[in-house]
Amino acid sequence: MALTDLITAFLLLGSLGFFLAGTLGLLRFPDLYCRLHALTKADNLGLGLVVLALMIQSDSWQVVIRLLLIWLLVLVAGATVAHLIARKAQQDGHQPWRR
Amino acid sequence: MELALIFDLILLITLIALAWLLLASSDIFRAVVLFIAFGLLLALAWVRLGAPDVALAEAAIGAGITGALLLVGLGRLGSAEHYRGTRTRLTFLQRLSAPVLIGVMIPSISLILLLELSLHASATPGQQGLVNVLLDVSGTNHGVTAVLMNFRAWDTLLEKGVLLLALISIWSLDQARPLFRQNDISPQLTGLARLLLPIMIIVAGFVLWQGDHAPGGAFQSGAILSAGILLAILVGYTLPTRRQGLSLRLLLAVGFSVFLLVAAATLLSSDYLLKYPDSLAGSLILLLELVATASIAALLAAAVVGGHPPDDLSKPVDRSSAVNGGQT
Amino acid sequence: MTELIVQQQWFLWMTLLPLGAAVAAFLAPRQAHWIGLVTALLLPLCALAAIAAATLSETQTITAGNWPTPLGIALRSDGLALVMLAVTALVGFIISCYALGYFPVRGHHQSRARYFWPLWLFLWGGCNALFISGDLFNLYVTLELVTLASVALIALEGGKAALAAALRYLFISLLGSLAYLLGVGILYGTYATVDIILLGDMLAATRLNHAAMSLMIAGLVLKSALFPLHFWLPQAHTMAPAPVSAVLSALVVKCAYVILLRLWFEVFPALDTIAIGHLLGLLGSIAIIWGSLMALRQERLKLLIAYSTVAQIGYLFLVFPLAHTETMASAWIGGVLLMMAHACGKAAMFMVAGTIHHTAGSDRISRLAGAGGPIGVLVVVFTLAAGTIIGLPPSGGFFAKWLFINAALVSGQWWYLPIILSGTLLAAAYIARVLGWAFLDVKRSSYPVIPWMMKWPPLVLSIIALLFGLIAYEPVQLALSGAPVSSPVLVEFGP
């Protein structure tokens, strides 16, 4: 029991790091495309770790499947929305940031 | 316990701060986005208060559908504050009433209420016990569903009426316009819709079925379905013209009319409004929830589209003035 | 035969019937006017049957689904509910007939007519459901039903002024109903019930209850357009098509007022309401004078009538300070009587104004010059209906004011006397102004033919309004059955 709790705590801490990184990127990156990149990648991973942590804690396989489904749906939706935002930005003539 | 209290405090402070920020923000698009975030956090607050049904409804209806409505409205409205015409001078009374109301009335009322509530110790046990006792004869196994569909079904009937009435009002105001430019559909979105639509239908059915014994039910399920319909509209599906007449109206009205019919039938047979026969209560509630879900889904989606379908009775309107609804 | 009448719950059918008809009118827009007319014919019959059933049976309160009251929703067929149902049925029937002429079935008004019927039937059903409801939360839902239908009906005209008026009305009533709902929430949190009768028994005079009461009363006062909060009413009531103006002034404003009556006399009698009563009385008095003065200086007939409504609402709020122990029944009956009389009279006036607008092309009062000849019938009808607003003797308005004066004298609040009297004089003045223009000796070119559906229904209603005082005994007795007031009415009725 203690071991699963330890793993959960570890995973949650890890996810926290990813979320922090993603949020930092969202706030600090220079243009829209970079921000999208930071947000989707880091946050999806962070959410994955949270889901994993919850899976370890759950006591029935139905809950595990549901959690997995949630993560997959968020991945798909997040990717599509990021794509749509980037596409619209490109159509509106936003130039990618150059150093 | 202490930890939970800290969580509550953080949640509530965030909610109040969000409400203040979104109402004070100078950019309305930003305000709408913050409002959606506010709705999601509010759903969390409902969970903390032990009201998961309300949380589901808030996430689906409060944040989801209201957010879609606001974004579409903003796309059509524009965010600048325009005046036209001369502004006449305010009378003395009007001049006086605003600061009095805002500066004195609101703070004092809130303060009195807050002070009184802190003294108020909740002595009543609520109606939970009564609901639990009567749950066996209600035809469902979930307290909230029993209250909605049986104990206070008259409220629910009238509320279905309000929904239908809202749609009739919307149709009386405007003709439907496309939500977006037709040539602008991303293949990515189409793919997502193909993937999500079946899942959404399954989830809606699941939420509806779950309402019998756990949080869920017609509203939440209908809201999910209507999100599916909106997604389908976004990737370019349209209702065939021959289905935009009576059959669409039937779909929109079926939830309310079946409820009315059940009310009339129970009134005829038992002299009491909406007193379901004991043996039929379960199946009647199931029937009512099924048709309600279908109607709610159609009504909410139609409300977002925002206007009556083009028909022979009304004048043709200029369709080139279509405004792009989706903003980024 | 009597068995059949007693056994049916007619007052419940009066809510289901218009709601069902509204759905039918939405589904079959081409037949909407027929559906509306049939419903309008059936509802007065149902009202008569409901009254007959109520006089024959003892039970006045049933609950939806027969669930016990803290849980179920109480539906009541007491005097107030029955009287309001009956008046709504009468006024609604005549407005429906008028609307049949106002919205022609063919022609370019078609799309407006198409949506008028379902909206109006929804409003009617909502009003009826509101009158019979004995549950604070159910009252909120029905009030919102009525409000939403009113908003859509105001906007039906489609012009920018109408849309702005509708939107303003929407925000105002949203504000009012949310304040009301907050009060309901606090009451439920304290007593775990929203049933009017149970709450009336349980309520104690705590400060939290006073806060809840203030919130609810403030919200409802906003919705019923008492003086400083009346600013939305003239625009909303004049921008709408004529039958809608009639509905709004005659019925919709009364909805919030009926809830107020129920709250004041049935939920909050245990609370200390004297100060609030005097405040409402003061505002009502200002409303009488201010509304009448504003009516006197209006250029347009419909605005004049709308400001006259503001003044009449002022009279309605005199009930609250006047209802002391010994004068409670007089004041209460006066309020109910005035509601009924005003509903008939004001509906007739708005319909006439609509017809005049239709025929004369404008409802500017100056354009009425010489109208007494060609459209004399209309002017006569207007005068008859105005009789009840002024308070001429055989009208219901006269008896209501008589009761108010009576109550004021008995309870020693003589200062309401000059206000009621000056309100009456001012009302006579603004009506006389209209008549003065109409009977000026000016030759007018011929007017277009008035469809008879727009001519006769208002006449019938205005005659009823004027003669209401002669038949007031029965409605008053009916209203007193199961009323929250018990002391004898200190006046004899009849001519």
Next chain:
Amino acid sequence: MSPALLYTGSGIILFSIGLHALLVHRHLLRKILAANIMGSGVFMVFIAMGVHGDSGVADPVPQAMVLTGIVVSLCFTAVAIVLAVRLNKLTGCTTLAVDEESSID
């Protein structure tokens, strides 16, 4: 300071913030947002005052009432938005005109 009381107080604060914004702001969408916030505050009072004791489970009756209330306020939001869009199309304004008596006829 029990959690239920905390939530009730927050509900009243939300109500006041919404009320203030509804009266102050002129843009129609802001007014709509403000009304929605007000409604959320009212619903929070409803639910939080229904939480009794330490059970942590809300009374089902106010939950059902709040569900009804959410749907009703959604209806008003939808109608208000369409009205605002329609008004904007006719006048080009996104606010209600301040003056009362103009634009008659």
